[in-house]
Amino acid sequence: MTAEGKRIGLSVYVFTPQDVDDDAGKIHAQVYDPTAKKWSRRWVRFPNVIYDRCRIQKSYRFEQLLAFRKRYGHLHFLNRPLRNKWTISRTLARIPSFRQHLPVTKLYQSSEDVASLLRRFPTVYLKPINGTGGRGILRIDRAKDGTLLLQGRNHSRSIVKPKRIARGSLSAALEGWDKRGDRYIVQQxxxxxxxxxxxxxxRMLVQKNSSGHWELTGCAGRVGPLRSITSNLHGGGEAASMNALLRQSIDSEDEIRKIRDTAERFGIGVARHLEATYGALCELALDLAIDRDGHIWLIEVNPKPSREVFKKAGEREVYRRAIMRPIEYALWAYREKRGLNSSKSGSNRSHDAEDWKPTDDEETDRTYDSLG
Known part of the structure; x- marks a missing residue:
C-alpha cells in the first residue's frame, strides 16, 4: 500500500494510539521505504485520512484505540466500526432479498439454543460474535444414533481433537468450551x-473504487486442511480459484456464470446496505458458501479483510487491485471532502488509476496528502 500510495502522490504510514504525541500534535509513525524494503520510525503530522485496520478484541490496546477514535472523531476516517456477527445478521435479515442467503442464526444464551437448531439441522456451528480467523468456532454434528460429534478450533486457532458425546452431555460440554466469557451465536x-x-x-472482496463507488474486486476459494472445520488461510487453509472450486460440483459453465453474477450483486448490495446503516466503509470481505445446488449463503462479513487469498490463488492482478483500491479511494474521499473532485466523479462509471490524470495544480496538492 505504501508503494501504491507513492505512485499516485500519497504518503502512507502506520501508527497505533501509543505512537501519538497529543501535546505536540505529531505521530511517531512506522514508515516503509519500498526501495530499501525497510521500516523506520519518523515523526509525522496527523494524516488527512485514517484507515483503521484494528479488529475488536479484549485488550488494553483496543481500549486505547477506542479512546483515540473518541478524541479524534473529527478526523477523516475511511471506515466506521462495524457491529458484531449477531447484529449484522439481524440487520441483513430485515431485507427480504437478503434473507434467502442467510443461514438460520440465533444468539446463544443456553445449550437449548444449540439443541433447538440440532432438531432442525444435522450440523450447527457455535461462533464468537467478535471472533476472526476461525478462532473459537465449535461444530456440532448430529449422528443417526443420537450422539453428537464436537470438533473445532480454540482461540489460538489450533484444531481441537474431535469428541463424541451423548446428547444429554451437551450442556456440560458447551460450558467447558469457552473460558474467556465470550458471547456466541448459534448458526445453521x-x-x-x-x-x-x-x-x-x-472470500469475496468488495471495495470502494477511485470514483467512490462499490465494486467487486475479486472472489477466490479457500480449502481447509484435513480434519479442520474452517477454511481460513491462517488456520492452514489453501487458496484456489473460484471457478476451479465451482467446477467440482457445478457442471454447467452457464450456471457458474449465473452464480458468480448473483454473488457479485449480493455482495455489493450487502456493502451498500451496511454502509447506509452504520456509516462510512471502505471495503468489506464476504465469506460465502455455495452449496451443490448453486445456492449462495453468507457465512459472515469481515470489515478488515486480508487480501492474501488472491495472491495465493495465483490471481496477482486481483491482489494488486485489492491493494490499490483503498489508496485510490482515500485520495478520492479526501478530495471529495475538500470539493476538489469534478462533477464526473459522481458518475457510476468505474475507473482504474490510469483513467485519472491530474492537472499541474492537482499534482502539487496531491504531494502533501497522506494516509495513516
Whole structure:
C-alpha cells in the first residue's frame, strides 16, 4: 500500500494510539521505504485520512484505540466500526432479498439454543460474535444414533481433537468450551465439504473504487486442511480459484456464470446496505458458501479483510487491485471532502488509476496528502 500510495502522490504510514504525541500534535509513525524494503520510525503530522485496520478484541490496546477514535472523531476516517456477527445478521435479515442467503442464526444464551437448531439441522456451528480467523468456532454434528460429534478450533486457532458425546452431555460440554466469557451465536451448518472431505468456502472482496463507488474486486476459494472445520488461510487453509472450486460440483459453465453474477450483486448490495446503516466503509470481505445446488449463503462479513487469498490463488492482478483500491479511494474521499473532485466523479462509471490524470495544480496538492 505504501508503494501504491507513492505512485499516485500519497504518503502512507502506520501508527497505533501509543505512537501519538497529543501535546505536540505529531505521530511517531512506522514508515516503509519500498526501495530499501525497510521500516523506520519518523515523526509525522496527523494524516488527512485514517484507515483503521484494528479488529475488536479484549485488550488494553483496543481500549486505547477506542479512546483515540473518541478524541479524534473529527478526523477523516475511511471506515466506521462495524457491529458484531449477531447484529449484522439481524440487520441483513430485515431485507427480504437478503434473507434467502442467510443461514438460520440465533444468539446463544443456553445449550437449548444449540439443541433447538440440532432438531432442525444435522450440523450447527457455535461462533464468537467478535471472533476472526476461525478462532473459537465449535461444530456440532448430529449422528443417526443420537450422539453428537464436537470438533473445532480454540482461540489460538489450533484444531481441537474431535469428541463424541451423548446428547444429554451437551450442556456440560458447551460450558467447558469457552473460558474467556465470550458471547456466541448459534448458526445453521451448511454442506461445504468437497468430495475429498475438506471444507471450503469463498472470500469475496468488495471495495470502494477511485470514483467512490462499490465494486467487486475479486472472489477466490479457500480449502481447509484435513480434519479442520474452517477454511481460513491462517488456520492452514489453501487458496484456489473460484471457478476451479465451482467446477467440482457445478457442471454447467452457464450456471457458474449465473452464480458468480448473483454473488457479485449480493455482495455489493450487502456493502451498500451496511454502509447506509452504520456509516462510512471502505471495503468489506464476504465469506460465502455455495452449496451443490448453486445456492449462495453468507457465512459472515469481515470489515478488515486480508487480501492474501488472491495472491495465493495465483490471481496477482486481483491482489494488486485489492491493494490499490483503498489508496485510490482515500485520495478520492479526501478530495471529495475538500470539493476538489469534478462533477464526473459522481458518475457510476468505474475507473482504474490510469483513467485519472491530474492537472499541474492537482499534482502539487496531491504531494502533501497522506494516509495513516
Amino acid at each position: 451448518g451448511l454442506n461445504i465439504k468437497l468430495r475429498s472431505g475438506r471444507v471450503h468456502d469463498y
